[in-house]
Amino acid sequence: MSPVWLLDVDGVVNVARPGWGAPLPRSGNAYSSATAYRMRWAPTLIERIRLLHGSGKIEIRWCSTLCAEAEQIERLFGLPRLERSWYHEVSAATAPAAKLNAARAVLKPRTAPDLDR
Numbered sequence: 001m002s003p004v005w006l007l008d009v010d011g012v013v014n015v016a017r018p019g020w021g022a023p024l025p026r027s028g029n030a031y032s033s034a035t036a037y038r039m040r041w042a043p044t045l046i047e048r049i050r051l052l053h054g055s056g057k058i059e060i061r062w063c064s065t066l067c068a069e070a071e072q073i074e075r076l077f078g079l080p081r082l083e084r085s086w087y088h089e090v091s092a093a094t095a096p097a098a099k100l101n102a103a104r105a106v107l108k109p110r111t112a113p114d115l116d117r
Helices: 043-055 067-077 095-110
Strands: 004-007 026-032 035-041 059-062
Touching: 004 095, 026 067, 035 043, 035 067, 043 059, 059 067
Parallel strands: 004 059
Antiparallel strands: 026 035
């Protein structure tokens, strides 16, 4: 089984001061419900994500409030299509529960069988 990364956007890839060794961060807009969201990212981080995804050694899934519009992020960052933890829109208020449920869904099939039965 490959490890699964649940990848969030804000505060993880989209940050105010991207580092990761890149001299200049990149920036652009992604859109959700006709609202523009400013994104700033380190190209070196995006390249690492792209390489890890392409290696087949890990599975990367979006786990972000923006999952329903993840193609916006993929286009902006130049990433291939990644799996989504969900496909419906979630609000900022319901996102924490959706993220927790996504983590539980990843862990559930990986849990060892109960040997005391």
